[in-house]
Amino acid sequence: MPENRQVVIAMLPTGPLKAYDFELRSAELPVPGDGQVRCRTLALTIGAGQRAGLQGSASYAGAPVTGVVMGGTGVAAVDVSNAPGFAVGDIVVAPTGWQDYSVHDAARLQKVHPGTDPALQLGVLGTNGLTAYFGLLEVGRPKPGETVVVSAAAGSVGHVVGQIAKLRGCRVVGVAGSDKKCRILTGELGFDAAVNYKDPDFRDAFKAATPGRIDIYFDNTGGDILGSALFRMNVHGRIVCCGAVSQYDTNDPGPGPRGIPGLLVNNRVRMEGFLVFDYLERYGQAREEIAAWIRDGQLVPRVTEFRGLERAPSAFVELLGGGTIGTTIIRVA
Amino acid sequence: MPENRQVVIAMLPTGPLKAYDFELRSAELPVPGDGQVRCRTLALTIGAGQRAGLQGSASYAGAPVTGVVMGGTGVAAVDVSNAPGFAVGDIVVAPTGWQDYSVHDAARLQKVHPGTDPALQLGVLGTNGLTAYFGLLEVGRPKPGETVVVSAAAGSVGHVVGQIAKLRGCRVVGVAGSDKKCRILTGELGFDAAVNYKDPDFRDAFKAATPGRIDIYFDNTGGDILGSALFRMNVHGRIVCCGAVSQYDTNDPGPGPRGIPGLLVNNRVRMEGFLVFDYLERYGQAREEIAAWIRDGQLVPRVTEFRGLERAPSAFVELLGGGTIGTTIIRVA
Numbered sequence: 001m002p003e004n005r006q007v008v009i010a011m012l013p014t015g016p017l018k019a020y021d022f023e024l025r026s027a028e029l030p031v032p033g034d035g036q037v038r039c040r041t042l043a044l045t046i047g048a049g050q051r052a053g054l055q056g057s058a059s060y061a062g063a064p065v066t067g068v069v070m071g072g073t074g075v076a077a078v079d080v081s082n083a084p085g086f087a088v089g090d091i092v093v094a095p096t097g098w099q100d101y102s103v104h105d106a107a108r109l110q111k112v113h114p115g116t117d118p119a120l121q122l123g124v125l126g127t128n129g130l131t132a133y134f135g136l137l138e139v140g141r142p143k144p145g146e147t148v149v150v151s152a153a154a155g156s157v158g159h160v161v162g163q164i165a166k167l168r169g170c171r172v173v174g175v176a177g178s179d180k181k182c183r184i185l186t187g188e189l190g191f192d193a194a195v196n197y198k199d200p201d202f203r204d205a206f207k208a209a210t211p212g213r214i215d216i217y218f219d220n221t222g223g224d225i226l227g228s229a230l231f232r233m234n235v236h237g238r239i240v241c242c243g244a245v246s247q248y249d250t251n252d253p254g255p256g257p258r259g260i261p262g263l264l265v266n267n268r269v270r271m272e273g274f275l276v277f278d279y280l281e282r283y284g285q286a287r288e289e290i291a292a293w294i295r296d297g298q299l300v301p302r303v304t305e306f307r308g309l310e311r312a313p314s315a316f317v318e319l320l321g322g323g324t325i326g327t328t329i330i331r332v333a
Numbered sequence: 334m335p336e337n338r339q340v341v342i343a344m345l346p347t348g349p350l351k352a353y354d355f356e357l358r359s360a361e362l363p364v365p366g367d368g369q370v371r372c373r374t375l376a377l378t379i380g381a382g383q384r385a386g387l388q389g390s391a392s393y394a395g396a397p398v399t400g401v402v403m404g405g406t407g408v409a410a411v412d413v414s415n416a417p418g419f420a421v422g423d424i425v426v427a428p429t430g431w432q433d434y435s436v437h438d439a440a441r442l443q444k445v446h447p448g449t450d451p452a453l454q455l456g457v458l459g460t461n462g463l464t465a466y467f468g469l470l471e472v473g474r475p476k477p478g479e480t481v482v483v484s485a486a487a488g489s490v491g492h493v494v495g496q497i498a499k500l501r502g503c504r505v506v507g508v509a510g511s512d513k514k515c516r517i518l519t520g521e522l523g524f525d526a527a528v529n530y531k532d533p534d535f536r537d538a539f540k541a542a543t544p545g546r547i548d549i550y551f552d553n554t555g556g557d558i559l560g561s562a563l564f565r566m567n568v569h570g571r572i573v574c575c576g577a578v579s580q581y582d583t584n585d586p587g588p589g590p591r592g593i594p595g596l597l598v599n600n601r602v603r604m605e606g607f608l609v610f611d612y613l614e615r616y617g618q619a620r621e622e623i624a625a626w627i628r629d630g631q632l633v634p635r636v637t638e639f640r641g642l643e644r645a646p647s648a649f650v651e652l653l654g655g656g657t658i659g660t661t662i663i664r665v666a
Contacts, residue, residue, distance in 0.1 A: 050597070060413045222594045241594035256589030261555045261574035262385075264606030273597030 004029050006069045007098035008243060009285040013054055016249045017320055019313040021054075022098075024071060030103040037086045038103050039076035041096045041309075045120035045126065046072060046316050047156060048220075049252040051248035062161035070098040070162045071314070074119035074125065074332070086111070093121060098312050100332065102262065112218050123162055124301040125287050131242060132274040135284045137168075139240045139274050140216040144169030147212050149229060151197075152220035152245055154181035154302075156327040159189055160290075161218045163299045166190050170216075173209045175225055177322040189300055197225055207232070219247045222247030227257035233269045302326025335617040337362050339392045339402045340431035340645050346387055349582045350653055352646040354387075355403060355431075363436040370419045371436050372409035374429045374642075376451035377663040378459065379405060379562075379649050380489060381491040384581040403645070406460065407665070408451035419444070426454060430594050431645050433665065456660030457627065457634040458495055458620050462611040463576060465493035470501075472573045472607050473549040477502030480545050482562060485553035485578055487514035487635075489660040492522055494551045496632045499523050503549075506542045508558055510655040517658060520632055530558055533554075540565065554579045560590035582653045635659025 010023040019326060033036045050072065054064050074096035078086050083106035086092075092109040096102045112121055135157075148165040152158045152195055153174025162172045162185065162306045174185040174194040182194035183229045192208040195202060210232050217229040217237070222244030229239070247254070264271060279286070293299035304324035306315040319328045336359045336377030343356040365371045383405065387397045407429035411419050416439035419425075425442040429435045445454055456462060468490075475481055481498040485491045486507025495505045495518065505526040507518040515527035526542040528535060543565050550562040550570070562572070580587070598602060612619070626632035637657035639648040644663045652661045 120591055177624050219594055226594060239594075241597045243598065245596050247595060255591055258588055260589035260593060261552060261559065261572075261604070261606060262577050262580060264574045264604065265576065265608065266606070268606050268608055268611060270606075271594070271597065273594060273599070273603075275598065278601060323631035 002029065002100070003027075004099055004101045005309055006100075007055070009064065009066045009068060009070055010324060012064055012066060013249075014251050015305065017054070018318055019317050022313040023311055029101050031177070032080050032082050032103045035083050035106055035281070036103050037078055037083050037092075037106055037109060038101060039075045039078040039094050039096060039109075040079045041074045041094060041100055041102065041332045042091075043122060043332055044072050044074040044096065044098060044309075044312060045122035045128070045156075046312065046328045046330065047128065048152070048245040048248055048319060049243055050316070051320055052244070053274060055248070055251060056092045063079070071095065072098055073122060075097060075112070076102070090114075093126065098309065100309065104289050117328045118331075119303040119305065119327065120294070120301060122329060123303055124290055127276055128327050129160050129290050129301075130157035130279070130283055130286055132157045132164060132277040132289060134276055134282070135240045135242050135274055136164050136218060138160050138279065139272050140218060140238050140264065142168045142170050142216055146215035147171045147173065147210060148216045148218065149210060149214050149232075150218040150220070151175040151225045151229075152243070153185055153191065153194065154325045155220060155245075157242060157251055158218070158220055159302055159326055160299070162191050163189055163293075165216075167293065169252070169296055171212070175206070175221075183324060184302075189302070203228060213237075215241065215302075218242060219244075223247060223254065223257070227259070229258045230257055230263050230269075233267050234264065235267050237269045239269060239271040241271060245320075254266075303329050305329045305331055307331045335362065335433070336360075337432055337434045338642055339433075340593075340642065342387070342397070342399050342401060342403055345397055345399060346582075347584050350384060350387070350650055352650050354508055355646040357643055360432075362434050365413050365415050365436045368416050368439055369436050370411055370416050370425075370433060370442060370602065371413040372425060372429060372442075373408045373412045374407045374433055374435065374665045375424075376455060376665055377405050377407040377429065377642075378455035378461070378489075379645065379652055379661045379663065380461065381485070381578040381581055381652060382576055383649070384449055384653055385436060385577070387453045388581070392592055404428065404642055405431055406455060408445070408454050409435070423447075426459065428464060431642065431663075433642065440624070451664075452636040452638065452660065452662045453627070453634060455662060456489060456600065456636055457623055457632070459661055460487035460609055462623050462634075463612070463616055464495050465490045465497060466623060467609055467612040467615070468575050468607055469494050469497050469549070469551060471612065472605050473551060473571050475501045475503050478504070479548035480504045480506065480543060480567075482506045482508065482547050482550065482565075483542060483550045483551040483553070484508040484558045484562075485517055485576070486524065488553060488578075489657045490575060491551070491553055492635055492659055493632070495524050496522055496626075498549075500626065504545075508539070514655075514658060517635075522635070536561060546570075548551055549573065551575060552577075554582060556587065556590070560592070563592045563596050563602075566596065566600050568600050570600060570602045572602060572604040574604060578653075586624055636662050638662045638664055640664045
């Protein structure tokens with residue numbers, strides 16, 4: 001009988017996350033009840049935002065606890081079905097968590113086309129891509145010719161934001177954490193410019209890369225990059241607050257950026273937070289549009305893959321340290 | 334021949350403003366050129382935002398300099414007219430500055446009804462009232478039953494914001510800097526609750542006053558009160574960034590509030606700065622509506638008056654110290 005390997009939260013991290021904050025354990029296979037389905041995980045995605053869920057205070061996902069399976073979204077194959085509409089072998093996207101097998105009420109599963117690569121399903125066609133799509137288009141509302149700046153630009157959301165902004169006729173500047181990432185952004189993904197925030201001359205380089213200032217700043221980082229962007233906003237600019245990765249891998253998030261609220265007033269800037277779940281009923285239409293862009297070669301999705309469930313903790317550490325590009329995927333089976 | 338008394342910026346303040354940062358001097362009467370009008374100032378209004386204009390860095394109004402007449406808006410009587418459409422004795426609103434006589438291009442003057450009290454003209458029917466009107470209605474977009482919190486609630490803008498919010502069917506909570514102000518807000522201006530931010534138990538009292546949390550926070554202060562409000566926002570709440578009086582009377586504004594951008598994301602909060610001048614073409618309609626509310630007793634304007642141009646500097650200091658209620662007016666003549 002197969003085992004159910006699980007990656008469990010062993011300790012709540014107090015500083016930067018360590019792989020040993022998790023442990024691998026073996027559990028019995030869960031048994032689905034009536035109306036439930038058991039799934040075998042094929043692939044998982046990890047996002048930097050999950051680190052925020054491990055901080056002491058409750059995020060929108062609730063307060064973290066130890067001894068439980070680390071949460072996460074996966075692509076899985078139906079293994080046992082006690083629910084009408086699901087057959088063994090069906091491929092679903094599910095809140096599998098970091099484990100081989102999981103049981104779900106049928107209502108929590110989303111059946112997907114079996115031929116689609118799980119990395120695309122979880123990345124650009126999943127929450128990451130949808131976050132980029134709705135955040136940029138619905139919150140940022142780009143107009144042709146505007147300058148869009150995106151931070152964590154080589155990340156799962158950022159690299160899609162930049163490419164959609166190009167499709168909408170904008171000038172796009174990415175901020176990322178290495179020269180290699182910057183080269184990929186401008187050389188392979190069509191960004192007009194990219195700036196390495198670890199460069200000692202970052203502020204000057206950032207200024208030089210935004211000669212017409214900034215109309216939309218898509219913020220995945222918070223912190224100092226948000227602070228720099230605030231001082232470069234155009235009148236009636238928009239700041240799309242998507243994430244705050246600079247504040248995640250710590251239990252002591254710093255103070256907010258200077259210039260709030262003064263700069264927002266002087267330049268009549270709108271700064272707006274959003275969660276993609278608020279756009280649930282429009283996911284289908286957005287996925288179709290994104291899939292068409294990929295098919296036409298107008299949007300190039302990037303993925304960093306790791307093989308083996310046991311590598312999920314170290315992949316998460318690498319992601320938080322800036323070592324991955326695009327969507328981070330763990331191939332489980 | 335009459336003299337032209339002028340209040341001049343003697344020094345740029347480096348800490349809290351002092352009356353001796355200004356000096357009174359006597360100048361010759363200015364002579365209007367072709368198409369110009371000379372005005373005799375009847376009354377001036379002073380707003381806390383003018384302190385920001387004296388800080389070292391340039392605000393939206395440009396960088397400050399010494400040796401010039403302190404700027405400001407007044408109600409004035411036309412004294413000499415070289416411009417068609419203006420006759421001696423006409424009453425105008427003009428950027429008179431703190432002086433008895435000033436000369437203006439006709440285009441910069443706005444003729445007003447001679448019977449209207451200058452205190453109303455400069456207060457609730459002027460920039461202060463219009464700021465409250467457009468900020469609350471256009472940026473905040475209140476819905477009946479929502480909770481609106483306003484800071485500097487007894488100030489020129491705040492006391493109007495709260496009353497308009499009541500007219501729109503909202504529950505209204507004011508934050509002010511003295512128990513006396515709080516009593517006026519609830520006892521005379523119809524606020525549902527008021528909290529003194531200088532109270533050592535402010536955070537608890539603020540929480541108790543907003544049991545259903547906050548849908549709209551109209552921010553006139555920035556700083557700690559903004560920080561407290563951020564932690565009490567409802568999902569899809571709005572923060573109207575109007576002013577930052579806590580940051581004005583200093584040359585060392587503090588860091589921004591904690592929780593930005595994290596709290597904006599989790600609660601999908603929109604935080605938006607605005608300047609009333611962007612609504613210029615709608616002033617007329619707004620003034621009519623405000624005037625009707627006053628006539629019907631639905632909106633009670635409050636004013637603190639000082640007599641004599643020479644008292645403008647000490648009135649400004651008193652305003653910044655929280656000693657005035659409603660619009661601050663200097664009766665000049």
